[in-house]
Amino acid sequence: METKKKLLSVSVPLLSVVLAFLIGALIIAFLGASPMDSLVYLFQGAFGSATNIGNTLVKATPLIFTGLCACFAYRCGVFNLGGEGQFIMGSITAIWVAAGWGIEGKGAAVIALMLGMAAGGLWGAIPGVLRIVRGLNEMIVSIMLNYVATLFMGYIYTLVLREGSVPQTLPVPDATKLTRIIPGMRATSGLIIALALAAAVYYFLFYTSKGFQLRAVGLNPTASRFNGFPINKFILASFVVSGAIAGLGGAAELLGTQFRLMSGYGLGFGFDGVAIALIAQRNPIATVLVAYFFAVLRVGATTMQVGAGVPTSVIEIIQALVIVFAVAGTALVRLPEIQQLLLPRSATKEEK
Amino acid sequence: MGSMFTLNFLSEILLSTIRMATPLLLVALAELYSERAGLVNIGLDGIMAFGALAGFMVCYITGNPTLGLLAGAVGGVLINMIYAYCTINLCAEQIVYGMAINIFAPAVASFIYRVYFGVSSTLAQATLMKAVAIPVLKDIPVIGQLLFNQTPMVYIAYLLVPLTAIFFNRTKAGLNYKAVGEHPKAAETLGINVVKQKYIACIICGLLAGIGGAYLTTCYVNTYSDGIVAGRGFIALSAVIFGHWTGSGVLLACLLFGFFDALQLRLQIISVTTPYQLFQMLPYIFTLVALAIMGAKKAGPKSKGQPYRREER
Numbered sequence: 001m002e003t004k005k006k007l008l009s010v011s012v013p014l015l016s017v018v019l020a021f022l023i024g025a026l027i028i029a030f031l032g033a034s035p036m037d038s039l040v041y042l043f044q045g046a047f048g049s050a051t052n053i054g055n056t057l058v059k060a061t062p063l064i065f066t067g068l069c070a071c072f073a074y075r076c077g078v079f080n081l082g083g084e085g086q087f088i089m090g091s092i093t094a095i096w097v098a099a100g101w102g103i104e105g106k107g108a109a110v111i112a113l114m115l116g117m118a119a120g121g122l123w124g125a126i127p128g129v130l131r132i133v134r135g136l137n138e139m140i141v142s143i144m145l146n147y148v149a150t151l152f153m154g155y156i157y158t159l160v161l162r163e164g165s166v167p168q169t170l171p172v173p174d175a176t177k178l179t180r181i182i183p184g185m186r187a188t189s190g191l192i193i194a195l196a197l198a199a200a201v202y203y204f205l206f207y208t209s210k211g212f213q214l215r216a217v218g219l220n221p222t223a224s225r226f227n228g229f230p231i232n233k234f235i236l237a238s239f240v241v242s243g244a245i246a247g248l249g250g251a252a253e254l255l256g257t258q259f260r261l262m263s264g265y266g267l268g269f270g271f272d273g274v275a276i277a278l279i280a281q282r283n284p285i286a287t288v289l290v291a292y293f294f295a296v297l298r299v300g301a302t303t304m305q306v307g308a309g310v311p312t313s314v315i316e317i318i319q320a321l322v323i324v325f326a327v328a329g330t331a332l333v334r335l336p337e338i339q340q341l342l343l344p345r346s347a348t349k350e351e352k
Numbered sequence: 353m354g355s356m357f358t359l360n361f362l363s364e365i366l367l368s369t370i371r372m373a374t375p376l377l378l379v380a381l382a383e384l385y386s387e388r389a390g391l392v393n394i395g396l397d398g399i400m401a402f403g404a405l406a407g408f409m410v411c412y413i414t415g416n417p418t419l420g421l422l423a424g425a426v427g428g429v430l431i432n433m434i435y436a437y438c439t440i441n442l443c444a445e446q447i448v449y450g451m452a453i454n455i456f457a458p459a460v461a462s463f464i465y466r467v468y469f470g471v472s473s474t475l476a477q478a479t480l481m482k483a484v485a486i487p488v489l490k491d492i493p494v495i496g497q498l499l500f501n502q503t504p505m506v507y508i509a510y511l512l513v514p515l516t517a518i519f520f521n522r523t524k525a526g527l528n529y530k531a532v533g534e535h536p537k538a539a540e541t542l543g544i545n546v547v548k549q550k551y552i553a554c555i556i557c558g559l560l561a562g563i564g565g566a567y568l569t570t571c572y573v574n575t576y577s578d579g580i581v582a583g584r585g586f587i588a589l590s591a592v593i594f595g596h597w598t599g600s601g602v603l604l605a606c607l608l609f610g611f612f613d614a615l616q617l618r619l620q621i622i623s624v625t626t627p628y629q630l631f632q633m634l635p636y637i638f639t640l641v642a643l644a645i646m647g648a649k650k651a652g653p654k655s656k657g658q659p660y661r662r663e664e665r
Binding site: 141144319323324330332 | 633643
């Protein structure tokens with residue numbers, strides 16, 4: 001029965017992907033292109049050569065970070081929609097260290113990553129504190145802080161660390177850039193950090209007692225309170241850790257891929273992370289896979305646009321449809337009627 | 353001379369406050385109607401984005417901003433029906449589904465825009481709705497021009513506030529409506545069709561939020577761009593909390609938020625040396641500070657956020 005449940009929780013996102021692709025194919029056909037050709041171009045773009053595979057990994061890296069960021073807070077029952085702001089604050093701190101301190105090299109990179117992580121954590125602490133102290137809705141607070149962070153970044157790249165006449169910051173010095181892990185591919189050690197982090201989050205959530213308590217707070221705060229778990233501490237900690245994950249991701253993205261801040265940096269990464277965490281049903285390992293899937297779609301989309309003449313925004317629709325279907329599907333299989341149909345004997349039991 | 357300047361400055365700020373507050377007010381009222389039926393809809397940003405696109409497209413093609421607003425309303429309802437079905441029938445978590453709408457609707461909007469106008473075309477421009485002055489009232493000194501020389505949408509939005517208050521507090525239908533949000537099971541035993549009422553709430557919510565989005569592209573700026581909503585849906589959401597789920601409270605909150613938006617625009621023009629980004633932060637920071645001072649203790653409709661299953665004990 002447990003395996004049947006597991007099967008069900010895996011089949012919902014997979015079915016959602018299939019459905020989303022079918023609708024995507026219809027849209028492509030409607031635009032007058034061949035869906036089959038588009039799919040071939042999509043996969044060629046994502047896997048066609050070592051460079052392309054590397055590019056996909058590069059695209060996946062920040063998504064893994066923001067996905068884990070959303071996933072971690074969501075496990076504690078709070079919604080961190082501020083991944084983007086935390087990501088950006090991490091990046092700002094990283095460029096400040098890398099380009100503003102006048103230090104170079106691996107040591108500088110480590111300092112930039114650590115401080116970026118701290119900045120993300122601090123930015124993430126604000127919605128946590130306001131929720132605990134003033135009872136504010138953490139979603140609203142974290143969203144507002146995204147806009148503040150984005151505008152602050154604009155201030156940084158237009159005035160503080162500006163390079164010449166172009167509104168962008170100075171670049172990260174070559175010696176400070178993260179090293180590439182495989183020759184010929186753009187993927188950097190940022191990817192290793194992301195994967196290690198996913199494993200660490202998984203281990204923490206499912207193999208430590210604090211992780212168990214954190215999940216308990218997320219599932220049933222009232223019962224947890226009666227059990228004497230410090231609910232507020234867990235909520236605040238989950239926000240700080242969640243923000244720190246995004247901040248580290250921002251620093252890694254800056255030092256490994258983008259090298260400078262400019263208009264549009266980090267845009268959408270926060271919500272992408274939320275979408276990824278939702279499709280992955282809050283599982284850190286699944287988060288990595290879904291983030292990779294999103295990256296495949298994005299890198300492939302460019303090739304598809306050139307090859308089949310299909311605009312890349314079709315991919316955004318497919319992504320959005322996956323989440324719409326996945327969330328609806330998850331709810332659907334939880335309905336008592338459907339539970340009885342699919343899992344006759346476990347109908348009365350609550351899901352894990 | 354100096355006092356003339358300040359008077360002029362003040363009246364200009366007030367004028368743009370009223371304009372800035374209008375979309376917020378429409379969308380905050382949308383959320384009010386939704387939450388009063390127990391449905392927390394955080395997908396307002398998404399609905400607005402789609403309404404903004406629908407409004408812009410129709411306005412661009414027909415040249416008629418009124419039709420654009422109507423299209424925004426229809427688009428908003430259509431998008432919100434997805435939310436309605438999934439949260440009411442499938443009992444999906446409202447917050448999660450609202451978030452799904454926030455990701456889905458802007459993606460669809462931006463796709464339609466790109467397919468229709470091409471990827472690299474120059475910015476398409478549509479006509480803006482013209483202000484309609486109300487005779488007699490517009491001749492009142494100072495406030496006449498402020499309050500009674502606006503686009504019809506502004507009048508409608510502000511008229512909705514007293515109408516909403518009367519509906520919820522003085523009519524049977526309104527009390528039934530509120531009962532669904534407070535205690536759906538008790539409402540059901542009184543013979544109220546809870547599911548139908550929730551669907552009606554979603555239609556009203558989609559309609560108003562769609563119009564709120566369309567207002568941005570038919571009455572405020574004459575172009576559409578991705579991210580045009582700029583978190584207004586979430587500001588409206590906080591206006592509902594700030595306004596304690598009442599029509600007048602929501603109005604006050606929207607005017608305050610609108611004022612800070614208007615103020616930052618004026619300040620940008622006056623103080624060119626200060627980086628404009630710092631001014632643009634004002635509305636967001638103000639929203640946070642206002643909420644933090646007010647606090648948001650447990651309030652609002654009791655069943656909000658809860659799924660309703662008829663068969664459940």
